[in-house]
Amino acid sequence: MRKALAPVALMLALQCSVAQAGEVVLQPTTVQDLKAVFGQVQSRDTVPARARIGGVLLSRSVDEGTAVKAGQVIATVGDEKLALQLQAVDARIKALQAQLENAKADLERSQALIARGAETQSRLDQLRTAANVLTNQIAASQADRAVIVQQTTEGQVLAPKDGRVLTVPTVPGSVIMPGETVARIAAGGYYLRLALPERHAAHIKAGDPVSVGGRGPGAEAQGGPRRQGKIVKVYPELEGGRVIADAEVDGLGDFFVGERVPVWIPVATRQALAVPADAVQTREGVDYVRVAAEGGAIDVPVVLGPAQDGRVEILSGLRAGDRVVTP
Template sequence: MRNALFLALLLSTAAAATPSLAGEIVLKPTTVQDMKAVFGQVESRDTAPARVRTGGTLVSRTVEEGSVVKAGDVIAVVADEKLALQLQAVDARLKALDAQLDNARTELERGQSLVSRGAVTQSRLDQLKTSVDVLQNQIEAAKADRAVIEQQSTEGQVLAPKDGRVLTVPAAPGSVVLPGETVARIAAGGYFLRLALPERHAARIKAGDPVSVGERGLGPAATDSAPRRTGRIVKVYPELEGGRVLADVEVEGLGDFFVGERVPVWIPVAERTALTVPANAVMTRNGIDYVRVVGDGGPLDVPVILGRATSDAGDKRIEVLSGLRAGDRVVTP
């Protein structure tokens, strides 16, 4: 009785460990791409500097590194004390010109009343009219000067040139800045990956080639088994730098990355022929991988050495380095 129970248990265990036979495939060499693992560096499409339009003292700054800004936001204010003094001088000049104009108009009215009685000549009346016109034009010029100074005062506001994230803020409040000096650098226009590959691969890569992009960071999430996203090469630079060719890769969803962060990327650099089997055709027992093939005497489990996993039309396949050859009939569960 015990022997019968033991035999039944052994048969059930073997049946559970042995996959059911559903079909077979004939191994044929297929073309696979060799992928080179590199690191891509996150870059922003545009780096827009927020510059000072007028010199002075940086009195306030509303952003820090990492702040998100919109185009037109006031991110800093620059004040020039000389502008306030110039406004006071223009206002004083306007008051003096207004007083002179009132006096000139009074003289003109008096001259108009006396010219009819012959007490004032016509030439003197023309001079009085000219004096009034000159003073009015001087007042308009002074008002224009005041408008220029007011515009310079408003240009002390440093505006964000584009939507984006602030990378650096080199100027601190209280420091003296000159016209054209950068107050903040803003990463704008989205993000992409920049690759630097050895020059021997320069002839193999081109715009439009697909690449695999790993997860961000250098922790467990960035391992080879982690899910990958698909990107494509959009630009290959014609100039080599330090024996390396530069290429830009577009990937969706790079908006949350840090500029300058490195991300693992796998890029195709060569093609070769190999034998691949479906991933579910591989059995592992005692640390050894087996693939069941159909021989002359029936199914036979052949030990194999496996390579990297590939995909063929959405089906996961594994490269077989040794143990099988072209023409073998592989049993697929």
């Protein structure tokens, strides 16, 4: 038997009564029509990994497609001025420490002299104040040094979330400005973005099931399994005469972001007739179904529709009440 036409997924429940052994009486049943569209794989979040300081991109440990973890170092930015500033602060701290040692020595001598009455109180206070000022200057310089060390540490570009690297617009050796993007990361999982003609806007809603076909050309002809999912959001604004919806489908992690795959969505209901698949015979390119009649069974040519769950829809050739002979 030839394969069914392009799938318009049917929830066919063949409502038929048994007339005698090997025969079924056709009765119409309500089925759902599925609209075939293409869905585009999107990431829930696309976050940039940005440089926190300016300088030269010294190294990069990721490329397009690399999986990363939150907090992972993916690149290093270096600024030669930071090393020079750190040397200047260290030198200033050493000079202040030397001045502080002299101030403390002068203060100790002044305290010894004032005990013998050979020094004034005002002179002692001046020396004590000078020592305190130098101590505070050293503390301020150490704080400046900590800032420079922190800036050096911020030269490491970190991945903001778990995900997969989409693009890396910079290369090692290029000049980086603060806040410039070093890599774009797809994070937060994946979903399908669907666009349907606006005439279907009134028929789709959150919670509707969807069926996702295989990847690549010819996947449907090969008869591979479909992925099942559901619509989670229908956007209230039309774009270019189309209603936009998002669908969640398991197993999209191995897809490319932006990849297009066939999707079938229920959009309407109708009445249909269906027969068991083994009741159809194909001879010389024509499909036949054997129907019981007075005087014996006859082969009736039919036009077939979609097939699912072992049943095939009959588009023309049979009518309700016909007794179909099954093997």
